[in-house]
Amino acid sequence: MWIFSLIIFAGVQFLPGDIATEMLGQAATPETVAAFRRSLGLDIPIHLRYLHWLADVLHGHFGTALANGRDIGELIRPRLFNTLFLALATALVAVPLALLGGILAALYRNTLFDRIINVATLASISTPEYGQPAGVWLGTL
Template sequence: MNKLAKLVAQRLALGLLTLWIVSLIIFLGVELLPGDIATEILGQTATPETVAAFRRSLGLDLPMHIRYLDWLWGVVHGDFGRSLANGRDIAELIGGRLLNTLFLATVTALIAVPLALALGLLAALYRNSLFDRTINIVTLSSISFPEFFIAYILILFLSVQAGWFPSLSNVDPGEPLWERVYRVALPAFTLTLVVVAHMMRMTRAAIINLLASPYIEMATLKGISRSRIIVHHALPNALAPIINVVVLSLAYLVVGVVVVEVVFVYPGLGQLMVDSVQKRDIPVVQACSLIFAATYILLNLTADILSIVTNPRLLHPR
């Protein structure tokens, strides 16, 4: 087995171990919540006999480790159980919501990634210029505000006053593609303003750091234009940190959309999780949390592997 395949196998094993630890934390966190789930669902007027029967029907009378192993065994086989709120199969319930969240993240990535790379390249090309300073001020300002504040500002100006976009992002799977893109425009713009600063600043920093390298100085002495040096010499060698921050930003898009989905009432996985918390629908909360964790871990592993592939020197640490 070559070094790259061995490293990928090690990273996957580490990811599975991390996901198991996260599943344990999720289950224990739910178990330690104050109050009794059966009493919360049935109400305070329920008789002790009714509460006891309901707890038996949910398996809450079993020891905690038995319930965890049963839940984990079902998750491994794709069975998340049934919702306490409506009795529907949780896998069926979250399927469409997960696709909506991934659709929003994809639209945001298609806007944010090219924009961040272009701004980072231009900022490095015109370092310390008015353009560079302006871009840094704007991106730092956007990242300093919480997502819900940016969302409400965009709703005020682009929806209420200008009327360009709907303030609520209600989507239907049967709608045409461009209609769905139009409806998710405001949440996509909100997430773009939040994540583009990280990617832009990392691109700028990586390229500027490489511009001090001897081979870049030699290319400059040969009379090669600065734009060609950055695009053809600096950028390929800066791909590892850039890819790393881009994939990590995509991970944030998937798992960090909860606030944005709630603001725009977008029918995604984050909105479902918040609604389930309000309803005390614990199995759905556990499933959503585990999916978010698995997505984040998978994208982190992807970032790690792509960084090594684009920079083989990382295979031989000193």
């Protein structure tokens, strides 16, 4: 997760354009843009910005959304319960089913049942969760 956060943080920094200019518009004076960049902390070096961001995240402070000024933690918390519930429900179904299928395939090795389990497993992991065309019917189940 740390490596992914580092890659994404660096990738965002190298995107073309400047968030301060985009938010304030082309008519903003250089002094206004500089003050806005300072208020966002964009005037400090990239490695220090990342370390500050990482320290804040480790303390549970995710920052403020630029779109609406709300705390990002407040935006995430209500959705986190639903996400964890879905992950737990999925694990409670998938893990026993996978264990049962694997044990039965091992017990009946090189039989028609083993081949059916192998094909079903390969088909299920090869099917995209969302997208066309298989994801449409899979996402609606």
